[in-house]
Amino acid sequence: MKNKQKKFVPETFVPKFKLNIQHFASPNYPEDNLQTVPSLDNFKEKSVDYVHRFEQSLKDFQEAIGISRLMPVQTGMTIELLGKPTVNLADGNVAEGDLIPLSDVVPAVISTKKLTLKKYRKATSGEAIQTYGANDAVQYTDDALIKDVQKGIRTDLFDLVQSGEAQTNLNAANGLQGALATSWGALQTVFEDDTIRVIVFAHPMDVAQAIADKQLTLETAFGLNYYTDATGTVVFTSTQVTRGSVYSTAAENLVIAYIPAGTSDLGVTFGLTSDDTGFIGMKHFLGNDTLTQQTLIVSGVLMFPERLDGVVQVPLAASEPTTGE
Numbered sequence: 001m002k003n004k005q006k007k008f009v010p011e012t013f014v015p016k017f018k019l020n021i022q023h024f025a026s027p028n029y030p031e032d033n034l035q036t037v038p039s040l041d042n043f044k045e046k047s048v049d050y051v052h053r054f055e056q057s058l059k060d061f062q063e064a065i066g067i068s069r070l071m072p073v074q075t076g077m078t079i080e081l082l083g084k085p086t087v088n089l090a091d092g093n094v095a096e097g098d099l100i101p102l103s104d105v106v107p108a109v110i111s112t113k114k115l116t117l118k119k120y121r122k123a124t125s126g127e128a129i130q131t132y133g134a135n136d137a138v139q140y141t142d143d144a145l146i147k148d149v150q151k152g153i154r155t156d157l158f159d160l161v162q163s164g165e166a167q168t169n170l171n172a173a174n175g176l177q178g179a180l181a182t183s184w185g186a187l188q189t190v191f192e193d194d195t196i197r198v199i200v201f202a203h204p205m206d207v208a209q210a211i212a213d214k215q216l217t218l219e220t221a222f223g224l225n226y227y228t229d230a231t232g233t234v235v236f237t238s239t240q241v242t243r244g245s246v247y248s249t250a251a252e253n254l255v256i257a258y259i260p261a262g263t264s265d266l267g268v269t270f271g272l273t274s275d276d277t278g279f280i281g282m283k284h285f286l287g288n289d290t291l292t293q294q295t296l297i298v299s300g301v302l303m304f305p306e307r308l309d310g311v312v313q314v315p316l317a318a319s320e321p322t323t324g325e
Contacts (some may be wrong), residue, residue: 015317058256058279058301059152063220065078065234066197066251072278075117075259075300081160083108086268097143113156117259117300118264120149126291136292139285140237142295149280149297150223151240151279157254158240164311176202176246177208179234179314183248186312196250198233203243207235245315253297253310254297259300272298 016297071077085108124144128137167186171178184198204225211218218225218237226236234251241247260269260278267274272281281298305311 012118020134021108039254041051046085053146057222057224058153059222062256064198064226065236065254067254067256068252069255071255071257072214072260073115075115075256077115079113079115079257079302079304080107080109081111081113081304082307084112084307106235113160113302113304115259115300115302116258117249117261118149118152120145120297120299122295123287123290124294126293129255133247138293138295141212142211145295145297147223147301151299151305153261153299154223158201158238158247160304160308161249161311162313164170164240164247164249164313166245166315169314169316175316176206176308179246179316180229180230180235183216183246183312184233186248187248187310190312191250191311192306194250194252196252198248200233200235200248200252201221201248202235202237203241204237204245205238205243207237208247245313247311247313249305249311253305253307255306257304261298270296270298272296 086106088104088106090103094100122141124138124141131137132140167182169178170182170185180200183200187196187198211273218227224236224238226234227239228234233248235246237292258279260280261272261274264278266272267278267281270281270285274281279301282295285294285296286292287294
């Protein structure tokens with residue numbers, strides 16, 4: 001009889017240490033709760049904050065002056081600055097059934113101004129961020145940049161306002177108050193068929209005496225201090241106007257023309273942050289090739305008096321020195 005070969009049955013292998021097979025599987029990336037650049041970056045929020053403050057400041061200025069006319073335009077548009085129009089009024093005594101003759105109005109174009117989109121860029125170095133911290137280094141320089149953009153908008157307005165026709169101060173001995181009264185009267189004459197609100201721009205030192213003599217409360221809008229006198233005339237102070245005269249116009253004569261920087265195709269293409277007005281478009285981004293954090297501002301705003309004949313200049317009287325006994 002042949003011996004049957006005994007079948008070999010291997011014993012069950014029991015590892016001495018329990019293996020975690022999942023440990024050797026491919027890991028999932030990125031890991032949960034990883035702090036990435038987008039989660040730490042506040043570029044968008046920073047742009048929104050600056051845009052809101054800039055546009056709110058301009059809106060406050062608009063409301064303080066009483067400007068109700070906003071004119072969105074395309075870049076490169078030419079703004080016409082007008083004088084008093086010539087009206088050729090036809091005879092209104094027309095017989096029944098007869099053709100009514102045409103009257104015509106001929107605008108007097110005194111000057112023109114082309115509105116263009118202005119672009120500003122600022123870069124904060126990585127070394128400055130390392131030294132002062134990201135928020136302080138960027139915010140400090142952004143604040144300064146925004147103030148200069150606002151100043152540029154005000155400069156355009158003041159240049160036009162100061163081109164007004166000179167008037168004689170009706171009460172030269174009464175300095176500022178006489179000049180305000182003269183401005184009010186002159187503008188009431190120019191806009192005799194309209195109800196207007198007189199707006200005056202003056203150098204702070206010319207207003208200082210009035211502040212010293214009276215208890216005046218100054219308010220602020222768009223970087224300018226202002227107060228309202230008893231006649232309802234709003235007096236704005238700025239060092240951007242020439243000392244020694246006041247310059248005035250009617251609120252209803254002022255227009256804000258602007259290129260919708262943030263809401264246009266340009267704003268969408270470059271991811272600019274803006275609000276519904278589009279006065280300014282802004283964004284923050286990294287310049288990796290220069291190790292900088294950069295700020296981009298795009299704006300096209302022009303505040304102007306529509307009728308230049310509705311702008312007047314009144315000199316202040318120099319006070320006569322008094323001698324003691």
